[in-house]
Amino acid sequence: MRVMVFVKATADSEEGMKPSAKLTEMFEAMGKFNEELVKAGVMLAGEGLKPSSEGKRVAFDGPSRTVIDGPFAETRELVAGYWLWEVKDMAEAVEWVKRCPNPMFGPSEIEIRPIYEMADFEGIVTPEIVAQEEELREKLSDR
Amino acid sequence: MAATETHQAIEAVFRIERARLIGGLTRVVRDLDRAEELAQDALLMALSEWPKTGVPLNPGAWLMAAAKRRAIDGLRRDKMLARKHSQIAQELDEEIDPVGDIEAAMDDDVGDELLSLIFTACHPILSAEARAALTLRLIGGLTTEEIARAFLSAEPTIAQRIVRAKKTIGNAGLTFEVPRGKERKQRLASVLEVVYLIFNEGYAATAGEDLIRPALCAEAQRLGRILAGLARDEPEVFGLLALMEIQASRLAARTAADGSFVSLTEQNRARWDQFLIRRGLAALERAEALGGAKGPYTLQAALAACHARARKVEDTDWNKIAVLYDTLREAMPSPIVDLNRAVAYSMAFGPEAGLKLVDEIAGVAALRNYAPLPAAKGDFLFRAGRLAEARGQFERAAELTRNDREKAFLLERAEACGS
Known part of the structure; x- marks a missing residue:
């Protein structure tokens, strides 16, 4: 199964990267961890995200679309980075996350979410919606 | 907890x-x-x-x-x-202390212990089947029972295969090191062969079969990804990984709702896993950048990539596919490659070009009872307007195939030729 692994933001990560020995150390540890993930055939993708001050949100309500500039409040709910992993089950994903070096200077959180696969939709939604989803993917991949 | x-x-x-x-x-x-x-x-x-x-x-x-x-x-x-x-x-007592030796060896930074295990399990002194079973057992962590189910074999057969393989390795007095230099190339080929064998066993699984069989594809992909992480400068490792990722991207599309097999040209390409395709294309790029463009796996991956890049069947770059087959038959001579090359030529340059090539290999013993040969020839003849001859070929192909659904399809095509 594929899982998305989110590193949650903290006040530190929201301030952006400032060069320091501590940061270098963390990068080195994270680099080693990533290497482990690659060597185990687990890691498919992963990136770090810039602070929400450089992000934007679009709020939806009926026909209206409102663009909101970052930074955003509720820091703990923000995402600071992600991985995409291929694991056998959630237990394996949890084991790997436990091995992750502290992703932030202070207390922080990592969240694991299984990714929907086409098989999950089939039987739950109508074939028409599955077809619609497929059409969407087709357009997406036309890029 | x-x-x-x-x-x-x-x-x-x-x-x-x-x-x-x-x-x-x-x-x-x-x-x-x-x-x-x-x-x-x-x-x-x-x-x-x-x-x-x-x-x-x-x-x-x-x-x-x-x-x-x-x-x-x-x-x-x-x-x-x-x-x-x-x-x-x-x-x-005066001899060297083996316990001390063990401690020293344990403390070594054995970063490639996993790679050496893969090389050992895939040692060429073992048959390909034995290598596959041992690899799934030692690296994949599958039980003997699971391996037996995956390969549609009896459990005692697999158990015996593993015991014998271990014995053979024990008797050979191997060093359990990662091979270097000249030996490495040959040993690596032996590893890649096993990984692809595992993948193909999973790919051959049909709908309704024990789930452990299609899971072999995922296991082989994982092995490929592990190898790519451990042997970062080996082009064929990336070639094979690219080939598997791209082929696996079609897994969902090649089975119809009723469980029947859907051919490449008939597949709903929206169901192809674009994420795996992108990963495959990236691995292919790396294989080529490492100078491996002419490696057999890289060439096969390049062929798979031609299809993966085509959003619609009509977009397929058959010229490029024909050229790639020219190179592949040099790198990996095989009558099957020649037959596929004939198909590619017929698509790129017209049915006559396909007929010319298929006639060149018609006498090859390995293809004598191979249904895809008359099926391809029938298709070329049909497209060239030689309907009576096409009918004969489709009928011959229908006779040879052991797949009922394919048989029905071929007979339909024969019927379409009129009489």
């Missing part, structure tokens, strides 16, 4: 650590069977300890230390026995 949760965690830890553990232990005790046994012992110890103490912070190191203690106990016991049974106890 609840008991079942701890149990799940232990299983997950073991899945992550097992192969590396066996690899590290093999290098020390120089015995595959013993290493597997020690790893198993370590797991049993974890199963009895961890529910009480919780999973340790560095579970891999814990397991290695536990296995190591077992190994040392075993050696001490052997030494004691030797002492009892021989009259040269004194001499033995």
